[in-house]
Amino acid sequence: xxxxxxxxxxxxxxxxKTATLTCNYTNYSPAYLQWYRQDPGRGPVFLLLIxxxxxxxxxxxxxxxxxxxxxxxxxHITASQPADSATYLCAYYNQGGxxxxxxxxxxxxxx
Amino acid sequence: DTAVSQxxxxxxxxxxxxxxxxxxQNLGHDTMYWYKxxxxxxxKIMFSYNNxxxxxxxxxxxxxxxxxxxxxxxxxxxxSLELGDSAVYFCASSPLAAREDTQYFGPGTRLTxx
Numbered sequence: 237x238x239x240x241x242x243x244x245x246x247x248x249x250x251x252x253k254t255a256t257l258t259c260n261y262t263n264y265s266p267a268y269l270q271w272y273r274q275d276p277g278r279g280p281v282f283l284l285l286i287x288x289x290x291x292x293x294x295x296x297x298x299x300x301x302x303x304x305x306x307x308x309x310x311x312h313i314t315a316s317q318p319a320d321s322a323t324y325l326c327a328y329y330n331q332g333g334x335x336x337x338x339x340x341x342x343x344x345x346x347x
Numbered sequence: 348d349t350a351v352s353q354x355x356x357x358x359x360x361x362x363x364x365x366x367x368x369x370x371x372q373n374l375g376h377d378t379m380y381w382y383k384x385x386x387x388x389x390x391k392i393m394f395s396y397n398n399x400x401x402x403x404x405x406x407x408x409x410x411x412x413x414x415x416x417x418x419x420x421x422x423x424x425x426x427s428l429e430l431g432d433s434a435v436y437f438c439a440s441s442p443l444a445a446r447e448d449t450q451y452f453g454p455g456t457r458l459t460x461x
Binding site for chain 1: 351380403405446447448453455
């Protein structure tokens, strides 16, 4: 079955460092991958979308890569800040039109 | 301006009761969704409506019945609540039902069944 796997372990980093989160997918080749941020007690908020023909997408301190050979997307936050602490979810639409989410990676940025 | 709103935010109820969660979006989107997020944080789609028509109906017990009176509203009614229904339920909307669409989520309704 189609699956998205993200690091289930929390990622703890120091303020100012670059956070790198991984999203691996199997049994399907999505044309687009999306990344969302979820804060405790809130709904997910869309951050970035990357297409299969784009190797990289940037938005301010965020960068997403999409490697269709490795079936992997990497999400980077440069110059991380405590305010970046949240759970980050990757997702894609499957052929049935459903948005499939990974379980998310919790990021904690310490001052 | 609230884009996607849900009521109530918290719902605590006894097993066997019937309850409803309401959702409204003011984004002018055609498509609305219900998701369930369990204790392990997995977010799973339950239903999707496009212009008041049901287009996705996941394997969900028939005790769950969505209703869309118009394209700005999608309500979720749950009959005979069970302990396993305890979760956070999110409503979302998107412009269409296309694969580039991003989804806009409501704040969630935390349902606790005692």
